[in-house]
Amino acid sequence: MWKPDRSIKQPIYQQITDYMEHRISFGEFPPGSVLPSERKLADLLGVNRSTIVQAYEELRASGLVESAKGSGTRVSMHKWGITPKQTPNWKQYAEGGTFLPNLPFIRRIREELRNRESIIDFASGELSPDLFPNAIIRDLLQNKPFQEHLGYEDPQGFSPLRSSLVSFLEQHLHIHATDSSILITSGSQQSLFLITQCLLSPGDAVAIEDPSYCYSLPMFQSAGLRLFRLPVDEHGINPEDILTLYRRHRIRMIFVNPNFQNPTGSTLTLERRVRLLEIASELGVPIVEDDPFTLTALDGNPPPTLKSLDTTGNVLYIGSLSKIAASGLRIGWLIAPQAVVSRLTDARQQMDFGLSSIPQWVATQFIEEGHFENQIIKLREALLEKRNEMIRGLQQLIQENVSFTPPQGGLNMWCKINGSVDDFKLLDEAIKKGVIFVPGSVYGSDHGYIRLCFARPQLDEIMPGLNLLKEALQLPCLVRSSRIPAAFT
Ligand SMILES: Cc1ncc(COP(=O)(O)O)c(C=O)c1O
Known part of the structure; x- marks a missing residue:
């Protein structure tokens, strides 16, 4: 600027x-x-x-x-x-086109973050800059000559990266994939976009978790989808709810984020996972498993993915390097049956001719040269420390105001605000004090929750940030009104 x-x-x-x-x-x-x-x-x-x-x-x-x-x-x-x-x-x-603008609160948060460098950021769902593998990537770029051709890349993705991912997925997540079943995307976000635009039609009914990251994406509404809610408790969704939704609305796809769910941090139990797969295959309805967080498991024991348990080919699996290495690399992947991969590759060619070969080459070297293993060990340690600091802060400073279940992975702490507080008003007041978070209602229907990302702030910003939040929470003007953002009415 x-x-x-x-x-x-x-x-x-x-x-x-x-x-x-x-x-x-x-x-x-x-x-x-x-x-x-x-x-x-x-x-x-x-x-x-x-x-x-x-x-x-x-x-x-x-x-x-x-x-x-x-x-x-x-x-x-x-x-x-x-x-x-x-x-x-x-x-x-600017108001035309079929693509809806972001929710006003998401735009507001983005603007505040852009204009106020000093604000303590509990809003952005990403790692703090010191957790990105900058030094490794600098070394790779300096010491390893880039000798790939610079023409249009294969829109399905750089072939060496797809091969590296085959072993990466097998080794870390017990997922069996082949080069031809992988589509490289610009982050998981693009996989979601391609799925909603190319595999579904306006008017189709889909089931999504409530609360869910998907509600914060007007992309679902832009595609004309009808959204139906699967309530999430501390063990994830209840698969039996899918049967009810299917009978009433003939749902065509189920979107879930089973491990360390965004925003709640909950993880689907093994029993529910098995039942979910059973129901999906009985009904012949695909499951989209959006899985950015599994490898952040703080105890180093990632829970199984649905994809690794899927024996009937019902799961479209979406992953990315964003939450485990660096969001700016924009490296994501989708694992799907051949017919789906070729349909989405074709769409990809029309959209942007595929992803630049440069970040794909960087990601390949990063995986092939064994850097990921060190990165994930360091990352888990740092995330554990930050999560614990946030728990300590919440307990010491605002225990009477909030309730929460400590997440065992992921980047976020989902907090229920005790009493009748308008989360949007609280956001206004918190911003004035110098701290920012995402109001829970951005992720679904319930007021009175907030999502605090513990990964984005520096460790020593967590206590001061929670102190500012405490001051905002003590203001008398926070009584809840009936204002509900337009997307959820
Ligand atoms: C559940 C979930 N899915 C997908 C994404 C998109 O991530 P990316 O496109 O950076 O991989 C996010 C980002 O926060 C997320 O939380």
């Missing part, structure tokens, strides 16, 4: 005037569009509001912008000889 240069002679308000003039003339703010409020721009650029007032005054004096009471500062319609008729209605275009 551009910032005014305090070391040069030109006054700061003037630099800001020039900067905004540039953005307007390049069409970033077309005629008629609203400029950021004075307060927001002052925050973004780290200057006093009066400096922005002065800069906007200059722009107004040159006729480039206009202000009207109550509607902010807008780019003038008549400057540069541009008339409104010639200007596309960008707002209308």
Whole structure:
């Protein structure tokens, strides 16, 4: 983000005037569009509001912008000889298309995180930067010559990576796969996208866990799917609920995250797993096993995956390196029958011609040279320490306010707020104090829960973050209203 240069002679308000003039003339703010409020721009650029007032005054004096009471500062319609008729209605275009925007609270969280570096982040469901294998990847890039061709890669995925994954999956998860049953995707997110877009049709009924990561993804609604809930308790979903849903709605697919579920952290018992597979095969309904967390098992004993127990070919398995190595590599995989892999590969070719060979090559070296084993040992130790610190903090600081079950893996602590507290109001207050989390209702229907990620903050930020949360929780203004985000009504 551009910032005014305090070391040069030109006054700061003037630099800001020039900067905004540039953005307007390049069409970033077309005629008629609203400029950021004075307060927001002052925050973004780290200057006093009066400096922005002065800069906007200059722009107004040159006729480039206009202000009207109550509607902010807008780019003038008549400057540069541009008339409104010639200007596309960008707002209308931006609201078009079939892809729904992210939930307002997800956008709000993203914006706060982008603009306030100092905020303590319990919201992002990822590892802290020191847990990524940066040093290993730096060494790989320095010492290992990259000699692959740089043409379009096979849209099914870089063949050496698929071969490495065959042994990786066998060794770590007891999953039998072949090169041709694996599709490399840009993270698990893309597998979910491809499945919802290519294997299902608008109007299809699907069963998803409640609460579930899937509710935070408008991608399911964009695909026109009808979502039905499978309540999750501390042992995961109850498979018998699937029978009821099937009878009523003829569900076409079941989405589950059986190990260290996001957001609850719960793990499906072996008995329920076996029954789930039995029911799915009786009904002939596929299960999508979304499995980013199994290898984070804090005791080093990962629970079995559904895929490793599946003898009838009902499970589409989705994994990724995001939560066990680095989310920025964007390396994910889908294991599926041939017909499905070739349909999704074809779609992939239409979408983006497949993933760049560079991260796929990096991931191959990372796995082939045995770095993953060290990474996962270090990661588990660090996650255990952070989880324990969060438990300690919650017990010491806000024991009367929250109840929780310590997760045995994954990255998140799912907390029930005792009493009648509006989780969205709590988020507002917490942000003001300098800490951020995800309100539980983003993941489904229930109010009064919050998801705290213990992996993203540094160890020494966890206590201070919980202290700020405690202060927010003590505010008298948090009584619950009936506001429910639009996606869940
Ligand atoms: C359950 C679950 N599935 C899928 C994803 C997507 O992860 P990625 O695309 O980074 O692999 C996430 C990310 O938080 C997740 O929690």
